[in-house]
Amino acid sequence: MTVLDDIVAGVREDLARRESALPLPELRARLSDVAPALDPLPALAAPGSSVIAEVKRRSPSKGHLADIPDPVALASAYAAGGAAAISVLTEERRFGGSLADLAAVRAAVDLPLLRKDFTVTDYQVVEARAWGADLVLLIVAALDDDTLRRLHDLARELGMRVLVEVHDEAETERAIALGATLVGVNARNLKTLAVDADVFGRLAPLVPTDRVLVAESGVGGVADVERYVAEGARAVLVGETLVKDGDPTAAVRAMSGLVAAGGAPR
Numbered sequence: 283m284t285v286l287d288d289i290v291a292g293v294r295e296d297l298a299r300r301e302s303a304l305p306l307p308e309l310r311a312r313l314s315d316v317a318p319a320l321d322p323l324p325a326l327a328a329p330g331s332s333v334i335a336e337v338k339r340r341s342p343s344k345g346h347l348a349d350i351p352d353p354v355a356l357a358s359a360y361a362a363g364g365a366a367a368i369s370v371l372t373e374e375r376r377f378g379g380s381l382a383d384l385a386a387v388r389a390a391v392d393l394p395l396l397r398k399d400f401t402v403t404d405y406q407v408v409e410a411r412a413w414g415a416d417l418v419l420l421i422v423a424a425l426d427d428d429t430l431r432r433l434h435d436l437a438r439e440l441g442m443r444v445l446v447e448v449h450d451e452a453e454t455e456r457a458i459a460l461g462a463t464l465v466g467v468n469a470r471n472l473k474t475l476a477v478d479a480d481v482f483g484r485l486a487p488l489v490p491t492d493r494v495l496v497a498e499s500g501v502g503g504v505a506d507v508e509r510y511v512a513e514g515a516r517a518v519l520v521g522e523t524l525v526k527d528g529d530p531t532a533a534v535r536a537m538s539g540l541v542a543a544g545g546a547p548r
C-alpha cells in the first residue's frame with residue numbers, strides 16, 4: 283500500500299461517517315444557500331507569478347509544521363501579501379485540517395479558496411462547494427479516468443475550477459485528455475514523499491500553452507519561484523515555507539508578481 287492509498291483509505295472512512303450524518307441529497311439542498319463560486323483563473327493566469335498560499339498544520343512527510351490556532355488570521359495575512367488564492371487542507375488524520383477551517387476562512391476572506399483534500403467521491407465535491415470552496419483538487423494518481431472525468435465535470439457544473447494534479451508523464455497525458463485548464467505539477471512523489479524540483483521542468487513542455495501551470499510542493503522561497511516561472515509556471519502552491527515564516531504576508535508578497543527574465547517561456 284502506498285502513502286497515497288493509505289491516506290485515501292482514511293479519507294474514505296471519515297467520509298462514510300459524514301455521509302451517514304448528512305446524506306448527499308440533504309447536502310445538495312444546502313447549495314442553494316451558498317454564494318456563487320469565485321473564479322481564480324484570471325488571477326492565476328495573469329502575467330507574473332501568483333501564489334496559492336496554504337493553511338497546513340502537519341504532513342506525512344514533515345510531521346508537525348505549525349499549530350495555526352487561528353486559520354483566519356493566517357489566511358488574512360496571506361491575502362494582505364497578495365495571494366491569488368488560499369488553499370485550505372481539510373484532511374484531518376494526516377494534515378490536521380478540517381472543513382471547519384475552510385468555513386472559517388470562507389467567512390472572513392474574499393479570495394478564491396481551494397479545498398485541498400484527497401477527493402475521490404461526488405460527495406466530497408458537493409461538500410467542497412457547500413462549505414464555500416471555489417476550487418477543488420483532483421489527484422490523477424488517486425483516480426481512474428472515469429471517476430476523474432465525473433468529479434471534474436461535477437465540480438464544473440457546480441461552478442468550481444479544478445486543479446488537476448500530476449506527477450509524471452502518463453498522468454500529464456491523462457490531465458490533458460481530460461481538458462484540464464489548471465494543471466498542478468506536484469514535485470512530491472506520493473509514493474516516497476521525496477521532493478524533486480526537476481519534475482516540473484520535465485513535465486511543463488508536455489502541457490499545451492493554453493493551460494495554466496501550477497508548481498506544487500517544496501517551494502522554499504523566491505529562488506524556487508523564479509526557477510518555476512522560468513520553466514513556465516504561472517502559479518506556485520506553497521504550504522510549509524509559508525506556515526513556518528514569521529511574516530507570511532511579506533513571504534507571499536516576495537513570491538508574487540515575478541516574471542521570467544527575457545519574457546514568458548510558454
Ligand SMILES: O=C(O)c1ccccc1NCC(=O)[C@H](O)[C@H](O)COP(=O)(O)O
Nearest residue numbers: 341342343498499500501519520521522
Ligand atoms: O505534504 C505532504 O507530506 C504530502 C504527503 C502526501 C500527500 C500529499 C502531501 N502534501 C499535499 C500537498 O500537495 C502540499 O501540501 C502542497 O503542495 C504544499 O506543499 P509544501 O509547500 O511542500 O508544504
